[in-house]
Structure formats: C-alpha cells, structure tokens
Amino acid sequence: MITILPLAAGAAIYGFAFGLLAAQVGFPWWGVALMSSLVHAGSSQIVAVEQFAASPAVIGAALASAALNLRYIGIVASLSDILDGLPLRFKLLAIHITGDENWALTMSERAKNPTIGAPFLIGSGIVMISVWTLSTSFGAIVGSNLPNLEEFGLGFAFTAAFIAMARGLWSGHSRLFPWLISFFITMIFVLLGLAKAYAIVAGTLAGLACIAVLRRRSNHQ
Incomplete structure (x- = not known):
C-alpha cells in the first residue's frame, strides 16, 4: 500500500479541487462524499457536476459519464487472472475500488513479480478510494464556506483537475x-x-x- 501513496497524493490535489467547485455549484459535502465513495470515478464526477450545474439534463450527464468510463470494461476484463478464485463479494469489492492509478500500478508490479495479485490490487484500491473520498469531501466543506471561488482565481479548478486526470490516461x-x-x-x-x-x-x-x-x-x- 505504501507504493500507491505518491499517486494517492496527486489524486488528493485534484480531488480537493473537485470538492471546491462541487460545493460552489450547490452540492453538499455529504453528497460529494457519497458520490466519491459510490461512483469513484473522478472524470465522470466532474462532468456530472458541471452538467447538473448548467442544466437538469440527468440523462445527458449519465451518458457523458458512462462514455468517459468505457475504458473500465477493458480494465475489468484484464483483472480476470488476478481475481480468479476469489469469492464473489471480494471480486465485486475489487472491481469497485479499481481505478486508473491502482490498476496501472498493480499491472506494473505484477510484470516484475508474478506473485503480485488481488491483495495488492485491493489494498492499493482501498487507499485510493479513501484518499479520493476524504479529499473531495474536505474540498466541499471548504468550498461551502467560501463566497465565490472566482474571486480567488480558482474558477479554473474544474478544468485543471480534468487535465490532470487526462494526463494520467496518456499512453x-x-x-x-x-x-x-x-x-x-x-x-x-x-x-x-x-x-x-x-x-x-x-x-x-x-x-x-x-x-x-x-x-x-x-x-x-
């Protein structure tokens, strides 16, 4: 789990930025926390919040979020060997907490050491989802107590957070x-x-x- 900490620190930064802006468009901190723990997909969360802030097009927001996360079909498929033999509840847990960071790290470590498997994936995933939920919630709490982020030059936070995540997807x-x-x-x-x-x-x-x-x-x- 220690190996994932540098990636978790990076996620915490744009997670905090996401929480700030989500609070500014009316999301309560507990709503942000619930979204982060249940959805656990930063790019789709950003798009959904932006969409809800602009219009009540729930279907449009859902479709956009789903489209951004189509890559997870391939990611989950690549976990078949790692998750083989696990009870269903652990498989579902592993799939839910698997994100770009801990998946990439697990595959990288597994290439060097074939014994790396589900415990590493799940452990690093727990770290990532915990950091993401805490950082977005903290950002929302701070954001709800600020008057207008534009006055602090933070209006670019949504775009900056999205760019940071997109950079991680560059292959x-x-x-x-x-x-x-x-x-x-x-x-x-x-x-x-x-x-x-x-x-x-x-x-x-x-x-x-x-x-x-x-x-x-x-x-x-």
Whole structure:
C-alpha cells in the first residue's frame, strides 16, 4: 500500500479541487462524499457536476459519464487472472475500488513479480478510494464556506483537475490521432450548440471508433 501513496497524493490535489467547485455549484459535502465513495470515478464526477450545474439534463450527464468510463470494461476484463478464485463479494469489492492509478500500478508490479495479485490490487484500491473520498469531501466543506471561488482565481479548478486526470490516461504518441479525433468531434458538437454532455459522448465514440480502425489495420499488416 505504501507504493500507491505518491499517486494517492496527486489524486488528493485534484480531488480537493473537485470538492471546491462541487460545493460552489450547490452540492453538499455529504453528497460529494457519497458520490466519491459510490461512483469513484473522478472524470465522470466532474462532468456530472458541471452538467447538473448548467442544466437538469440527468440523462445527458449519465451518458457523458458512462462514455468517459468505457475504458473500465477493458480494465475489468484484464483483472480476470488476478481475481480468479476469489469469492464473489471480494471480486465485486475489487472491481469497485479499481481505478486508473491502482490498476496501472498493480499491472506494473505484477510484470516484475508474478506473485503480485488481488491483495495488492485491493489494498492499493482501498487507499485510493479513501484518499479520493476524504479529499473531495474536505474540498466541499471548504468550498461551502467560501463566497465565490472566482474571486480567488480558482474558477479554473474544474478544468485543471480534468487535465490532470487526462494526463494520467496518456499512453504515448500512438494514441495521439484518436485523441485528436475525439477532441475535434467534441468541439464540432459544442459549436453546433448541442449540450456538452452529448458532445462528450459523440467525441468518445468517435475516438473509440478510430482506435478500432487503427487496430484492424495493424492486424492486417
């Protein structure tokens, strides 16, 4: 669990920023804590809060959040060997607390030492979800007692937190083209005046389609 602490410290910073802004748009601290513990997905939480602040489009927020987390289908599938033999309740726990950070760290450590498995994944996951929930809750408590974050120059916190998480998902220049496609499709939908949530869904699907095409071409070569 000690190995995950540097990553947890980074998550705490943008978790605090998320909590600040969530409180500013009307989310109570306990609501932020509940969301962080039950959803445990920073990018989708940011999008959902922004969407709820702009409009009551619950379906749009849910679709955008789901689109951002489609990668977890692959992440969970990659855990089949690690979770093999565990009771169902522990499998469900492991899946829930698995995030980008502790999954990447577990896979990295497992590549060096095949004995690394479920205990490492679950232990590091417990650290991450605990830090995330506490940092977002603390940010919400602080944010609810501040008048207006724009006056403190913190209006960029949502964007900064999202950029920090996106940077963690960067896997090299081989993924540059799908990222660009996703960005441009999203911007086109935004410029057309559609809801941002639906623009995110469109951009995500375009990026996934691009990755599928590139993989198919590489397999045929």
